[in-house]
Amino acid sequence: MREAAVAAGWRAAVTAAGRRLEAAWMALEASSRAEQVRWAAEVAEVDGWHRPTWPIWLVTAVVAGGAAYLGLVLGGYLPVPPALRGLATLVWTRL
Numbered sequence: 001m002r003e004a005a006v007a008a009g010w011r012a013a014v015t016a017a018g019r020r021l022e023a024a025w026m027a028l029e030a031s032s033r034a035e036q037v038r039w040a041a042e043v044a045e046v047d048g049w050h051r052p053t054w055p056i057w058l059v060t061a062v063v064a065g066g067a068a069y070l071g072l073v074l075g076g077y078l079p080v081p082p083a084l085r086g087l088a089t090l091v092w093t094r095l
Contacts, residue, residue, distance in 0.1 A: 072078045073088065080088045 069078070070084075073080055073084055074091050
C-alpha cells in the first residue's frame with residue numbers, strides 16, 4: 001500500500017515536471033519567434049551588404065601596371081627614365 005502511494009506521488013511529480021518543462025519550452029519558442037521578428041530588418045540589412053570591389057580592382061590595376069612597366073623597362077623594351085637608371089644598372093650588371 002505504501003509503495004503504491006510512493007509510486008503515485010512519483011508519477012505525479014514527474015508529470016508536473018514534464019508539464020513545467022513543456023510550458024518553458026513553448027515560452028522559449030514564443031520568445032524566439034518574437035526575437036526573429038524584431039531582428040528581421042537588421043538581418044536583411046546585413047544579408048544585403050557586400051564589400052565594395054572597386055578598391056581591390058584599383059590596387060590590382062596599379063600593381064599590375066607598375067609591374068608590367070618595370071618589366072618592360074628592365075627588359076630593354078622601353079627607355080629607362082632617369083629615376084630608374086640606378087635600378088636598371090644594378091639589375092643588368094647582375095645578369
